[in-house]
Amino acid sequence: MADVSPAARQGAPAARPWFGLLVAAGVLLLLIAAPLLPAVWREVPAALRLPLSDWIEGGMNWLARDAAIGGLAFSDVTRALAAAAQWPIEALQVLLAEGWIHGAGFNKVQLVPPLSWLGITLATALLAWRISGRGLAVMTLVAGLYLALFGLWTSAMTTLASVLICVVAALVLGLAIGIRAHRSPGMEPAVRAVMNVMQTVPIFSYLLPTLLLFGYGPSAALFATVVYALPPMVHATVLALRSVPPETLELARMTGCSRRQTLWQVELPVALPRLAIGLNQVVMMTLNMVIIASMIGAGGLGYDVLRALRRLDFGAGFEAGMGIVALAVVLDRLTQAAARNQSIGRRRLWSRRDSLIALALLAVPTALSYLLPALAVWPKGLSLTSAPFWNAAVSFINQNFFDPLEAIRTFMLLNVMNPFRDALAALPWSAAVALLALAGWRLGGWRVGGGIAAMAMFIVITGYWLPATGSVYLTLLAVAGALAVGMPFGIWVSARPRWHQPVQLLLDTLQTLPTLVYLLPAVMLFRNGDFSALIAISSYAVAPAIRYGIAGMAHVPSERVEAAAMSGCSKWQTFVHIRLPAALPTLLLGVNQTVMMALSMLVIAALVGTRELGQEVFTALSQGLPGPGITAGLCVACIALIADALLKSGAARAARHQGEAHA
Amino acid sequence: MPDTPVSRPVAISAEGVWKVFGPDAAGFRARPAGERSPEAMARDHLIGAVRDAGFQIGRGEVFVIMGLSGSGKSTLLRCLTRLIEPSEGRILFDGQDILTLGEKPLAELRRKRMGMVFQHFALLPNRTVLGNIAFPLEMQGMDRDRAEARARELAEVVGLTGREHRFPAELSGGQQQRVGIARSLTTDPEFWFLDEPFSALDPLIRADLQAEVQRLQQEHTRTTIFVTHDLDEAIRLADRVAIMENGRIVQIGTPEELVTRPATDYVRRFVAKVPPARVIRVSSLMTPAEGDMAGEPVSADATIAEIAPRIVAPGGPLRVLDGQGRPVGALDRQSALQTLASGI
Numbered sequence A: 001m002a003d004v005s006p007a008a009r010q011g012a013p014a015a016r017p018w019f020g021l022l023v024a025a026g027v028l029l030l031l032i033a034a035p036l037l038p039a040v041w042r043e044v045p046a047a048l049r050l051p052l053s054d055w056i057e058g059g060m061n062w063l064a065r066d067a068a069i070g071g072l073a074f075s076d077v078t079r080a081l082a083a084a085a086q087w088p089i090e091a092l093q094v095l096l097a098e099g100w101i102h103g104a105g106f107n108k109v110q111l112v113p114p115l116s117w118l119g120i121t122l123a124t125a126l127l128a129w130r131i132s133g134r135g136l137a138v139m140t141l142v143a144g145l146y147l148a149l150f151g152l153w154t155s156a157m158t159t160l161a162s163v164l165i166c167v168v169a170a171l172v173l174g175l176a177i178g179i180r181a182h183r184s185p186g187m188e189p190a191v192r193a194v195m196n197v198m199q200t201v202p203i204f205s206y207l208l209p210t211l212l213l214f215g216y217g218p219s220a221a222l223f224a225t226v227v228y229a230l231p232p233m234v235h236a237t238v239l240a241l242r243s244v245p246p247e248t249l250e251l252a253r254m255t256g257c258s259r260r261q262t263l264w265q266v267e268l269p270v271a272l273p274r275l276a277i278g279l280n281q282v283v284m285m286t287l288n289m290v291i292i293a294s295m296i297g298a299g300g301l302g303y304d305v306l307r308a309l310r311r312l313d314f315g316a317g318f319e320a321g322m323g324i325v326a327l328a329v330v331l332d333r334l335t336q337a338a339a340r341n342q343s344i345g346r347r348r349l350w351s352r353r354d355s356l357i358a359l360a361l362l363a364v365p366t367a368l369s370y371l372l373p374a375l376a377v378w379p380k381g382l383s384l385t386s387a388p389f390w391n392a393a394v395s396f397i398n399q400n401f402f403d404p405l406e407a408i409r410t411f412m413l414l415n416v417m418n419p420f421r422d423a424l425a426a427l428p429w430s431a432a433v434a435l436l437a438l439a440g441w442r443l444g445g446w447r448v449g450g451g452i453a454a455m456a457m458f459i460v461i462t463g464y465w466l467p468a469t470g471s472v473y474l475t476l477l478a479v480a481g482a483l484a485v486g487m488p489f490g491i492w493v494s495a496r497p498r499w500h501q502p503v504q505l506l507l508d509t510l511q512t513l514p515t516l517v518y519l520l521p522a523v524m525l526f527r528n529g530d531f532s533a534l535i536a537i538s539s540y541a542v543a544p545a546i547r548y549g550i551a552g553m554a555h556v557p558s559e560r561v562e563a564a565a566m567s568g569c570s571k572w573q574t575f576v577h578i579r580l581p582a583a584l585p586t587l588l589l590g591v592n593q594t595v596m597m598a599l600s601m602l603v604i605a606a607l608v609g610t611r612e613l614g615q616e617v618f619t620a621l622s623q624g625l626p627g628p629g630i631t632a633g634l635c636v637a638c639i640a641l642i643a644d645a646l647l648k649s650g651a652a653r654a655a656r657h658q659g660e661a662h663a
Numbered sequence B: 001m002p003d004t005p006v007s008r009p010v011a012i013s014a015e016g017v018w019k020v021f022g023p024d025a026a027g028f029r030a031r032p033a034g035e036r037s038p039e040a041m042a043r044d045h046l047i048g049a050v051r052d053a054g055f056q057i058g059r060g061e062v063f064v065i066m067g068l069s070g071s072g073k074s075t076l077l078r079c080l081t082r083l084i085e086p087s088e089g090r091i092l093f094d095g096q097d098i099l100t101l102g103e104k105p106l107a108e109l110r111r112k113r114m115g116m117v118f119q120h121f122a123l124l125p126n127r128t129v130l131g132n133i134a135f136p137l138e139m140q141g142m143d144r145d146r147a148e149a150r151a152r153e154l155a156e157v158v159g160l161t162g163r164e165h166r167f168p169a170e171l172s173g174g175q176q177q178r179v180g181i182a183r184s185l186t187t188d189p190e191f192w193f194l195d196e197p198f199s200a201l202d203p204l205i206r207a208d209l210q211a212e213v214q215r216l217q218q219e220h221t222r223t224t225i226f227v228t229h230d231l232d233e234a235i236r237l238a239d240r241v242a243i244m245e246n247g248r249i250v251q252i253g254t255p256e257e258l259v260t261r262p263a264t265d266y267v268r269r270f271v272a273k274v275p276p277a278r279v280i281r282v283s284s285l286m287t288p289a290e291g292d293m294a295g296e297p298v299s300a301d302a303t304i305a306e307i308a309p310r311i312v313a314p315g316g317p318l319r320v321l322d323g324q325g326r327p328v329g330a331l332d333r334q335s336a337l338q339t340l341a342s343g344i
């Protein structure tokens, strides 16, 4: 009702154009005045530089080489840990991928074969059938057959082995930390703050210190992955425990439960549905990280993709990429089904007889593989491959559409991307920091402004200002692309309920795909370089844009739309004056989510040769330099936190205005 | 003396119980009596959820706590079990102050002698009906088979036979609360606490379960503290009712006393809709017996509404018998009819 009264509508938006104009004028003025500024304010003076990266480097090296507690060298401890971690990895490898092998080279004999691919596929399909239904069972079968017949099985099982171990470790640790954090309320905000930063630091930055401490190899990847997947599990645990109704806790006290009994018999079982959602997140994050970590020697599907990319064998890369997709989708759907069963109280899905059948399904093909080796490892000669097809397709496209594709690429690079990049790079740091702080102050008060200024200054004094502008340029353009495609599409879909489910499924699938997969099509069409990176980042970040587009429109209070209809608004007027303003807070959160996704993709995109912070991290990784790697990673985190602070305050402001109009 | 039970030994007694929430709740004890008015406490942002509650509950009595939402019923009930630590006062179970008990003896007291039914059932979703009912016994360390055998008995008592192996999600709300009731009784407690056990259920099922509680109480009389905001429920179940307003108990009495002699306007408004015949008992209307008399017998304990059919039938005065079947008086049909007709 209130929104049709003119007074209610005026107050809110009136302040904003004024603010936008001010910022625009400020930017323009700065660009014009930039050359007039004293050099100190334009380029970061050496005196201001904090050798943080050197300190980290020194600290890490000291930890890795000299640190000792009473004669026991720290490095010995970490290497021992690495060796201990190696053991379960190898055990699972033997079980799933390689079997028991004696000797090497020509004398290599396989004493015991690994579990047969057929057995694993069938047993998993049975599980899928029981906990979800026929659809997922068929999907599992198809995925298993694809991996086996296309010769990806061993790699896939190597990846799966790492995923399983990391998930178990992250689960146990995450639960333990989460339970602690839940019990001591003082600890919780601290944990949350650490988690927030950890989630914005790019993936590679986790790899560096672990490489240094645990040595090059699978256990370093394992430790990095566990650390990376820990935050969502801790978070999920705290939320899940907090959701236990107070009455249920009173029941525990009235029945005289001990602390242990309360935890195991009451709190955890009641919290299980939410914990299962956390498990799903952990599995997907772990898979993503394991794929990335293959680059430091863990092997597996990620390594296959990377190797193919290096050989420019796009077909093989694509095939391995599809293998990752198959694995990701099956893992996601399985854990989601488990979580859903928990929350709707579907039980008794798996009987003792099913366990026996599953065992038989595993054992029989494995036993038979003594006679029929094809059941252990699908013979290379019989492997299907679609690689030549994809390669042919790529060369076909390149032969026939080279000109238009190249024209698009060149046009974008010359007219949009490079000018924008140069403009950002030319922006004096002092002015940029001031502008950011001003925007923060206007949107969220002096606290937000101060925080933003501090984070921006961190980038300045650590000496990563220039690469940071590169990151901002790529991110902004990619976000603009993702929003330009995603938001209108989401808004369009929101008005068509029949489309909701298929689009939702598509989005779910897009979001389960590990980041590496997104690089492939871009590189196949546009080769290395910024434009491919832009496409890959945009397509990775488009899912939240669509999702929030739909959600934003769904949240428009229906009585406002009715009021508009009653006052004779046209469809377009209703959209512009009613729906869009009401959806704005949600849409802004969508923008925020899109930015976060884009930033997390940045480092992966560095693989195709960008020049920005992601590249700094990646280079540091390949050279084994933890100092620059970690510092550049923290700078990416700063950018993410700045964007987050700005957009969240903006969304909160918009929501307040909407609330006022509503009241 | 309405604050003490009539002709029953005292089982629970509360003396000067306060429960205060707020930033400086710890400093409450030091406040002089003059500083404990609602206004004075509000000035310091203190909420007196329970204010100076004192009463005695007799063994086997059903004591109902009533009041509007936020009047402090749940808080008072939880003070009695020490799920909430009272700010001040004494709470005696058989003369023993439970506020001085250590953690172990308190847990033991709750395990062995108390049972509680919750508003939202508080069932464990991962356990079957049997598993839920057996839960308190299992927590005491009883082995599973024995606990489940006992749980089976209770499932039968509350009418859940045939559903023992269902999970809570597979039961209706009424059935879930039956599980809650059974679970609260597995340990055969002396003290039974129920916090609005039926307010989440729809009226028909609520009536069923009220009848169930009455039946259980007849089979095995327990000292029962029952919280509700449903006056009808209170009248049906209560021996005595305590009415709370803003944390204070404004009146304690039998339903009949509340209706016939409300202590304050608040209570009067509360009970205004109750037909007197539902609460007034034969014993209040009868005249002393004059020698031997004929007439149809009625129980002195019955309410007028309960014997309505016999009142409206033609005839002379009714013969009033006490619990042992001895004649104690006569009931004039005319005065009974007046009561029956008033308040309709």
Ligand SMILES: Nc1ncnc2c1ncn2[C@@H]1O[C@H](COP(=O)(O)OP(=O)(O)OP(=O)(O)O)[C@@H](O)[C@H]1O
Pocket: B021, B022, B047, B048, B049, B067, B068, B069, B070, B071, B072, B073, B074, B075, B076, B229
């Ligand atoms: N943990 C708490 N902290 C602060 N105030 C509380 C707390 N618990 C209860 N209160 C306050 O104490 C008062 C009494 O609450 P209580 O839950 O006992 O009411 P109730 O009579 O059971 O109400 P209802 O019928 O809604 O359950 C209320 O004003 C409530 O806001």
Ligand SMILES: [Mg+2]
Pocket: B073, B074, B075, B196
């Ligand atoms: Mg209550």
